[in-house]
Amino acid sequence: MLTTNPFDDDKLREECGIFGVHGAESAAAVVALGLHALQHRGQEAAGITSWDGHLFHTHRAMGHVAGNFDRDEVIRGLPGKIACGHVRYSTTGETSIRNVQPLFAELAAGGFAVAHNGNLSNAMHLKKELVRRGSIFQSTSDTETIIHLVATSTYPSLIDRFIDALRRIEGAYALICMTPEGMIACRDPLGIRPLVMGKLGDATIFASETVALDVVGAEFVRQVDPGEIVIVSDTLVRSIRPFAPVRPRPCVFEHVYFSRPDSVVDGTSVYSVRKQIGAELALESPVNADYVIPVPDSGVPAAIGYAQESGVPFELGIIRSHYVGRTFIQPADNIRHLGVKLKHNANRALLQGKRIVLVDDSIVRGTTSLKIVQMMRDAGASEVHMRIASPPTRHSCFYGVDTPERAKLLAARMSVQEMADYIGADSLAFISVDGLYRALGEKGRIAQMPSHCDACFTGDYPTPLTDYEDVQMQVVPAPKESVPA
Numbered sequence: 001m002l003t004t005n006p007f008d009d010d011k012l013r014e015e016c017g018i019f020g021v022h023g024a025e026s027a028a029a030v031v032a033l034g035l036h037a038l039q040h041r042g043q044e045a046a047g048i049t050s051w052d053g054h055l056f057h058t059h060r061a062m063g064h065v066a067g068n069f070d071r072d073e074v075i076r077g078l079p080g081k082i083a084c085g086h087v088r089y090s091t092t093g094e095t096s097i098r099n100v101q102p103l104f105a106e107l108a109a110g111g112f113a114v115a116h117n118g119n120l121s122n123a124m125h126l127k128k129e130l131v132r133r134g135s136i137f138q139s140t141s142d143t144e145t146i147i148h149l150v151a152t153s154t155y156p157s158l159i160d161r162f163i164d165a166l167r168r169i170e171g172a173y174a175l176i177c178m179t180p181e182g183m184i185a186c187r188d189p190l191g192i193r194p195l196v197m198g199k200l201g202d203a204t205i206f207a208s209e210t211v212a213l214d215v216v217g218a219e220f221v222r223q224v225d226p227g228e229i230v231i232v233s234d235t236l237v238r239s240i241r242p243f244a245p246v247r248p249r250p251c252v253f254e255h256v257y258f259s260r261p262d263s264v265v266d267g268t269s270v271y272s273v274r275k276q277i278g279a280e281l282a283l284e285s286p287v288n289a290d291y292v293i294p295v296p297d298s299g300v301p302a303a304i305g306y307a308q309e310s311g312v313p314f315e316l317g318i319i320r321s322h323y324v325g326r327t328f329i330q331p332a333d334n335i336r337h338l339g340v341k342l343k344h345n346a347n348r349a350l351l352q353g354k355r356i357v358l359v360d361d362s363i364v365r366g367t368t369s370l371k372i373v374q375m376m377r378d379a380g381a382s383e384v385h386m387r388i389a390s391p392p393t394r395h396s397c398f399y400g401v402d403t404p405e406r407a408k409l410l411a412a413r414m415s416v417q418e419m420a421d422y423i424g425a426d427s428l429a430f431i432s433v434d435g436l437y438r439a440l441g442e443k444g445r446i447a448q449m450p451s452h453c454d455a456c457f458t459g460d461y462p463t464p465l466t467d468y469e470d471v472q473m474q475v476v477p478a479p480k481e482s483v484p485a
Contacts, residue, residue, distance in 0.1 A: 016101070016400070017041030017208040018115040018195075020084035020176035022183040022232045024203035028078035030216050031085040032069040037215035038208055039065055040260060041117075042087035045100040049113040051178055052080035056111045060100040081203075082183060084176045086115040089402060099141045102178075107151050109158045113178040116143040117208055118193040119400035121171035122466035145169070159184070159231065163242045170463050172251075172399035174224070176206050182233035190462055191226025191248040192399050192453050194265060204232045209263040223266070226250075249462040252452035253401065255440065256390045257361045261301055268440070271301050276439040277389045277431060278305025278359060285429035286310055287357050287385045293317035295360040295372055296344060302389035303359035317347050317356060317376070346379035355383035358425075362390045364403070366410035369423040377424070386423065388430040391457040392416070398465050403456065433457055
């Protein structure tokens with residue numbers, strides 16, 4: 001089988017999206033709707049866990065929410081007024097049902113379920129320690145580390161055990177947890193991964209994005225603050241902040257690509273930011289061209305902004321079919337080659353003899369950009385200029401985004417001109433890091449105090465990378481220390 005979207009094989013992918021409901025009739029059905037709205041964040045697997053006041057119930061499956069959670073018998077098997085769910089795209093752990101979340105375990109204090117968006121940068125280090133002490137892991141997901149840390153903590157209350165576990169982990173996390181006492185939601189102290197809170201009648205809702213609140217008809221209340229833990233039990237909602245305050249560093253790629261354009265992130269419309277990114281890109285890297293063409297679908301808002309700022313007309317030069325599934329069975333190599341056109345095809349009548357500006361959100365390995373540029377050439381475009389609505393991705397992410405190892409990132413091993421030659425474009429330009437920050441409403445990136453995590457562009461990682469450093473120490477021998485005479 002082959003993915004019929006030729007632009008899907010070279011995108012950065014979020015690890016997951018999470019959604020939780022406390023206090024709603026048929027909570028699992030509400031969660032299923034919320035996960036539909038978050039499907040873009042993880043398309044590999046989905047799961048929902050509910051609590052009926054006596055027992056926990058879980059259904060996990062590979063594939064999309066649709067087809068797995070739109071059947072009455074599945075929802076009936078998840079009774080209760082409390083439920084949380086997860087859509088997954090794996091960045092740690094293999095693709096298998098045992099890694100599908102929410103993860104659940106019976107602890108001394110009762111059942112404990114957890115749904116996690118992010119990635120722990122010291123999970124392997126902690127896992128080795130826990131295994132030596134007798135812990136038995138049932139998955140290869142970094143999320144299970146949290147369960148074992150809670151289980152082995154010596155603090156008396158569950159919430160203190162939970163805080164103790166959080167103090168030991170590094171990296172990025174937005175968590176929704178369920179216990180017999182209620183629901184716990186939290187973000188890491190830097191707020192790298194997003195989490196918002198809403199209300200649906202008397203029910204409290206947590207979600208990765210505001211669009212999920214919109215879809216279920218909930219009212220947005222506020223974001224869960226970095227380092228905050230929100231505890232919901234019965235009708236009581238309380239907040240604790242056990243960590244010393246630090247300057248937040250939310251992931252800047254939520255604005256560039258991950259979040260849906262109809263979401264609001266950190267109080268700002270994602271759609272508006274993406275349009276402004278396109279406008280900044282037009283100011284930084286103008287082109288004499290006939291049309292501005294978006295790469296569907298993530299490049300559309302930036303392309304609109306580029307066209308409005310530059311005065312070059314916006315046109316749909318690549319037409320997407322909405323009636324093709326994710327895969328297509330190819331009986332032969334020649335059909336496999338044709339399959340990529342099932343979902344996206346060049347608008348040949350528009351492009352013939354035209355100078356075009358292609359606007360996309362990112363370049364990772366470069367394979368997608370090469371295909372797109374060639375598609376435009378084959379359709380008769382006389383010039384193909386590419387403009388990218390993010391800075392060059394030169395560094396891997398360790399916070400819950402599926403990026404290749406650095407050696408496979410095109411921008412880590414080529415100059416911009418070399419990249420242009422590789423993909424076959426007449427010219428190539430990326431928005432600058434300062435331009436990206438200007439699109440967010442700031443004057444530019446403050447070197448010593450950046451407001452976002454932009455490590456994939458700058459290499460400025462805001463947390464320790466213990467697991468990565470452990471691997472590097474194994475690969476590169478440490479220099480021998482000199483011994484005093």
